[in-house]
Amino acid sequence: MGLVALLLLAGAPAVLSPFLVQFLINLFMLAALAESWNIIGGFTGYASFGNVAFFGVGAYTTGVLLTVAELPFALALPAGGLLAMVFAALIGMPILRLKGHYFAIATLGVAETTREIVYNLKITGGGTGLSMPITRSPLPFFYLMLGILLAATLVNWWLSASRFGYGLIAIREDEDAAAAMGINSALYKTMAFALSGAFAGLVGGVFAYWITFIDPEGVFKVIITIQMIIMAVFGGMGTIVGPLLGALVLASVSEVLSTQLVSLAELFNGLIVILVVLFMPKGLVEVIRKREFSLRKLARNLREYRV
């Protein structure tokens, strides 16, 4: 079934309107980001609120290499992903020692600080941003984003079935017990964070070239991290297809809203976040699997979490 969908998608650009192709590129991007967040947030249980930092680092690395160093995209993109991964690993080492809210705030702080640094550097163009050379066709971006999405999903799938993945889940469920069992939790956490950052960075690199213009405000926005998180949560954190599903539904709804009710779009996004947390914190995958479609079943979450 998955293969059928894949073949359909591969052939899609030929038949769909350019507008839908753009929409799908955006969808793949969000889904890939959600899947990448899932690695550190869903599997490892460390809810990072600053993953946009890696997206931005990837975008700027690729952007600077494309414009200033005039490297071909085939080199600039992997460099973006690589630098984002290294950055995630380096920043992860001290930050992953924190727990809960402290970790979340620290990651947020990292994202904000990174943005400020980019703002102040000369090489990034500061507040003026970077303009990429124009490309005529969206096709390479379509396949690139799809490819990254597939890779990220495959990694999630690998995590669900591998020793490394089980180690991460153990860390999520009970970190002390995991350590007692001999799992090097610092190493595992850092690797998960680095993986998460690598994918976010690759997505950022493709994004930079696709949108032809990046600026610090645009690629380090907090809302991007929130979108990643809410899609993963809505679909089902810690599952393989959850983030994908979440991205599909939420991105589509958002797209419809943004054309029909432009000024209300963001308002609805906020309401969706509230409703999802109240009624579907375990995600769509869980709801579908347990066939819990009645309001009564959804309200059960409230009883579980309330004061």
Next chain:
Amino acid sequence: MRRGAIWQRSLLAVVIGLGIMAAPALAADEIVLGSAISQTGKYAREGKFYVDAYTITVDVINKAGGVKVAGKPHKLVLKLYDDQSDPNLSVRLFTRLVTSDKVNFLLGPYSSGITIPASAVSEKYEIPMVQGGGASGKIFDRGYKYIFGTLPKAEFYFQAAIEAAAKMTPRVQTAALLYSNEAFDRSVAEGARQWLKDQKIDKVYDEEYQPATQDFTSVLAVLKSKGPDLVLLAGHEENSLNFIRQAQSADMAPKMMVFTVGPPTADFRKTLGKAAEYVYGITPWLPDMDVGGEIFKSARDFARQFQERFGYEADYHVASGAADVLVYKFAIEKAGSLDPKKVRDALAAVDVETLYGRVKFEATGQIAMGQVVVQIQDGKLVPVYAFGKMLGKPLYPAPKWNMRK
């Protein structure tokens, strides 16, 4: 239902829904001008000027018989989106305007920062974009053929003001330059440095600030200790407002203060009240300038119609936006066709007098227009310097705050 089936069905429904949504209905005998403009976000105030300007000009042109394409009258229609002051969203919306809504031509967004990426879209799809909201030279130095702009080059914004400063008595000796970390303001600052050098005015302060900065007290403390005669601020309206207020609180009154954005706008003067006195601004257009053309016989006539319809005074942003729509009328009628390439060529060759002044684009696509230095006197804009000459009498130097009435 199997989980996989649910997934496939929802995917299909979504795709179909979007497909239906994406197909627009294009009526015949219509020319659609599309734009994504800032209706919300940090540029919402200025964005509104353009929305209103486009709207009124389209309506008046239609009332006067529309646009004749090879003899056949066509109605102008606007299709506007809100870019929420976000350059990324702007790019996506312009792409949608071109690929999905299939508009005929594009009107520009507000701010150089957004126009730079948005014009890449018009260049990519080879559809002309005429914009009146972005002045940075960076928009026009990429060799693009499809972007045109009715705001004069940012780098020249402070030239007239600095020249005027050098001609004041007592002559301005020192200056401070403060600018926002954004495309337009950086361009203005780049130019300003050159003009200061030309006029042999000493630059004692030259700093960049974050556009979102609200608190200038530290900057003002430094400025107070350095005591420049002239303060030049390139930022947007909120920055100018905050700066002036806080200058009053900090008791800092240089002989001359010039702002790129703010003074020509009526709302700015109203909000500041007395504090706005003695402040200088820059504008390429004033409602009582002696310019005019087809559709709007004179600048004054345009200003009157605009005030009647929208209830506020038009400033140069508005006039610039109106000129953008007007110039399309002339170019399309000259080209006698709706073919983007032909209209593009007609735009490049246009040379016409309008309510905004003479519209003629240089080879880069940007208009060349002089700036008038104005001063706020008694709540009104008084032109004091333009085209190398002192007009009116500037109230100089500005008195200390506690000595003002």
Next chain:
Amino acid sequence: MLALQVLINGILLGGLYGLMALGMSLIWGVMNIVNIAHGALIMLGAYVTFWLFTLWGWDPFISLPATIALLFVYGYCIQRFLLNLVVRAQLFLTLLITFGVEVVMVNLARIVWSSDLRPVTPTYACANCALGGVTVPYVRLWVFVTTVILSVAFLLILEKTRLGRAIRATSEELRAARLTGIPVAHIYAVTFGLGAALAGAAGGLWGMLFPITPIMGGGLTLKSFVVAVLGGLGTMMGSIVGGLVLGLAESFTATYLGPTYPNAISFGLLVLILIFRPTGLLGRRA
């Protein structure tokens, strides 16, 4: 003298930062809820002050109690009817829901009140006095004084009243508090209401210094984080101290490094504190 002026500026603004963070620190410390909508509450307080001033001419200092009361009720309802429903969920879910609340509040404000900049300008808005080479704007001085008064009042409530004791008991030992008959749902709501009231007061005061717009809250939420963490979560004095530190840091970097650096410094400080001393300057070692 420049350095002295910079010092005074930093202290005056820092006091306001401290008041802003007080509300966030309270809610975080007692209920372990990180309120991303904090900035939106500040924004709401600012708008209440603005409308009371514009529609009925109430002087912003005089209308402060009204702002405080309104925000208290608002915050109480938010906690009682919304946040109480997810208090025991995973931490980051509460974070997420407050984010949703923030988006809804900001967008409603934008739709109802428009994005126009609103200044609150009583006649004394820009008056100042010069003391020994340093210019002190009156409004900033009075804002600082009000901040001190409100902070002291709040600390007294927390330490000396029954309500305060109930709040502290609930935060330290939830089960025991329940057993002694403390109505936890109500106490939580009161706590959030107090936090919102403080945020609202800070907003009203902020509105006297800077023009307000619906999106003003985002940056203020982040600043409040920095201050709350800097000072030490859950310690009220910590917020004041943290606020002063941040105010001074911003003032000095803006003057001697350049106006583009203060933000980088504050967030950098946040990250460093979290790495090296997460309990903050005044916090108890966990």
